Amino acid sequence: MPPKRKAPTTDEDDDEYRKKRDRNNQAVKKSRVKSKQRTEETQVKVNELRIKNQILEDKIQNQTKELKFLKELFLTQAQAKSDKLVGVNLAELLKSSDDEKDSEEEGSSSTKKQKPGKSSRSGKAGSSSKK
Numbered sequence: 001m002p003p004k005r006k007a008p009t010t011d012e013d014d015d016e017y018r019k020k021r022d023r024n025n026q027a028v029k030k031s032r033v034k035s036k037q038r039t040e041e042t043q044v045k046v047n048e049l050r051i052k053n054q055i056l057e058d059k060i061q062n063q064t065k066e067l068k069f070l071k072e073l074f075l076t077q078a079q080a081k082s083d084k085l086v087g088v089n090l091a092e093l094l095k096s097s098d099d100e101k102d103s104e105e106e107g108s109s110s111t112k113k114q115k116p117g118k119s120s121r122s123g124k125a126g127s128s129s130k131k
Helices: 011-080 090-106 110-125
Strands: none
Protein backbone atom coordinates (compact mmCIF):
# COMPACT_ATOMS: atom_id res chain seq x y z
CA MET A 1 0.00 0.00 0.00
CA PRO A 2 1.43 3.35 -0.89
CA PRO A 3 1.97 5.78 2.00
CA LYS A 4 -0.77 8.27 2.61
CA ARG A 5 0.01 11.79 1.78
CA LYS A 6 -0.68 14.56 4.22
CA ALA A 7 -3.42 16.91 3.33
CA PRO A 8 -2.12 20.27 2.32
CA THR A 9 -1.75 22.46 5.39
CA THR A 10 -3.03 25.94 5.61
CA ASP A 11 -1.61 28.86 7.53
CA GLU A 12 -4.46 28.55 10.04
CA ASP A 13 -3.51 24.94 10.83
CA ASP A 14 0.15 25.90 11.24
CA ASP A 15 -0.77 28.77 13.57
CA GLU A 16 -3.03 26.56 15.65
CA TYR A 17 -0.37 23.85 15.88
CA ARG A 18 2.27 26.42 16.86
CA LYS A 19 -0.01 27.83 19.59
CA LYS A 20 -0.61 24.35 20.99
CA ARG A 21 3.11 23.58 20.96
CA ASP A 22 3.92 26.88 22.68
CA ARG A 23 1.29 26.25 25.38
CA ASN A 24 2.59 22.74 25.86
CA ASN A 25 6.20 23.95 26.12
CA GLN A 26 5.19 26.53 28.72
CA ALA A 27 3.29 23.90 30.71
CA VAL A 28 6.31 21.58 30.63
CA LYS A 29 8.62 24.35 31.83
CA LYS A 30 6.20 25.24 34.62
CA SER A 31 5.90 21.59 35.64
CA ARG A 32 9.68 21.15 35.72
CA VAL A 33 10.11 24.27 37.84
CA LYS A 34 7.46 23.07 40.32
CA SER A 35 9.05 19.63 40.46
CA LYS A 36 12.49 21.09 41.11
CA GLN A 37 11.06 23.36 43.82
CA ARG A 38 9.34 20.42 45.53
CA THR A 39 12.56 18.43 45.40
CA GLU A 40 14.52 21.29 46.97
CA GLU A 41 11.89 21.77 49.69
CA THR A 42 11.98 18.06 50.46
CA GLN A 43 15.77 18.12 50.69
CA VAL A 44 15.65 21.08 53.07
CA LYS A 45 13.10 19.24 55.22
CA VAL A 46 15.26 16.09 55.23
CA ASN A 47 18.28 18.11 56.37
CA GLU A 48 16.26 19.77 59.14
CA LEU A 49 14.97 16.40 60.34
CA ARG A 50 18.48 14.94 60.32
CA ILE A 51 19.69 17.80 62.51
CA LYS A 52 16.74 17.35 64.90
CA ASN A 53 17.36 13.61 64.99
CA GLN A 54 21.03 14.11 65.85
CA ILE A 55 20.08 16.53 68.63
CA LEU A 56 17.64 13.97 70.04
CA GLU A 57 20.22 11.17 69.78
CA ASP A 58 22.71 13.33 71.69
CA LYS A 59 20.07 14.07 74.31
CA ILE A 60 19.35 10.35 74.72
CA GLN A 61 23.04 9.63 75.11
CA ASN A 62 23.47 12.37 77.74
CA GLN A 63 20.42 11.24 79.70
CA THR A 64 21.60 7.63 79.58
CA LYS A 65 24.95 8.71 81.06
CA GLU A 66 23.17 10.75 83.71
CA LEU A 67 20.91 7.82 84.58
CA LYS A 68 23.90 5.50 84.90
CA PHE A 69 25.66 7.99 87.18
CA LEU A 70 22.59 8.47 89.37
CA LYS A 71 22.03 4.73 89.67
CA GLU A 72 25.64 4.21 90.72
CA LEU A 73 25.32 7.04 93.24
CA PHE A 74 22.11 5.57 94.60
CA LEU A 75 23.56 2.09 94.88
CA THR A 76 26.67 3.41 96.62
CA GLN A 77 24.53 5.24 99.17
CA ALA A 78 22.22 2.25 99.56
CA GLN A 79 25.13 -0.10 100.25
CA ALA A 80 26.61 2.34 102.76
CA LYS A 81 23.32 2.47 104.63
CA SER A 82 22.21 -1.11 104.01
CA ASP A 83 21.64 -1.78 107.73
CA LYS A 84 18.97 0.95 107.75
CA LEU A 85 17.21 -0.30 104.62
CA VAL A 86 14.70 -2.92 105.59
CA GLY A 87 12.68 -4.63 102.90
CA VAL A 88 14.82 -3.38 100.02
CA ASN A 89 16.48 -6.04 97.95
CA LEU A 90 19.84 -4.54 96.96
CA ALA A 91 20.75 -7.68 95.01
CA GLU A 92 17.77 -7.05 92.74
CA LEU A 93 18.75 -3.41 92.29
CA LEU A 94 22.31 -4.40 91.49
CA LYS A 95 21.10 -7.09 89.10
CA SER A 96 18.91 -4.67 87.14
CA SER A 97 21.82 -2.24 86.99
CA ASP A 98 24.11 -4.98 85.66
CA ASP A 99 21.51 -6.00 83.05
CA GLU A 100 21.45 -2.45 81.72
CA LYS A 101 25.25 -2.33 81.54
CA ASP A 102 25.22 -5.55 79.52
CA SER A 103 22.63 -4.17 77.13
CA GLU A 104 24.72 -1.02 76.58
CA GLU A 105 27.77 -3.12 75.79
CA GLU A 106 25.77 -5.13 73.25
CA GLY A 107 24.63 -1.91 71.63
CA SER A 108 20.96 -2.57 72.26
CA SER A 109 18.55 -0.05 73.67
CA SER A 110 18.45 0.04 77.46
CA THR A 111 14.73 0.82 77.34
CA LYS A 112 14.04 -2.74 76.19
CA LYS A 113 15.68 -4.03 79.36
CA GLN A 114 14.05 -1.40 81.61
CA LYS A 115 10.44 -2.09 80.68
CA PRO A 116 10.30 -5.63 82.11
CA GLY A 117 12.15 -4.48 85.24
CA LYS A 118 9.81 -1.58 85.79
CA SER A 119 6.69 -3.69 85.38
CA SER A 120 8.01 -6.37 87.74
CA ARG A 121 8.92 -3.78 90.38
CA SER A 122 5.60 -1.99 90.07
CA GLY A 123 3.84 -5.34 90.19
CA LYS A 124 5.56 -6.12 93.51
CA ALA A 125 4.73 -2.72 94.96
CA GLY A 126 1.07 -3.05 94.03
CA SER A 127 0.63 -6.69 94.96
CA SER A 128 -2.59 -7.84 96.56
CA SER A 129 -0.76 -9.15 99.66
CA LYS A 130 -0.44 -5.60 101.03
CA LYS A 131 -4.19 -4.97 100.88
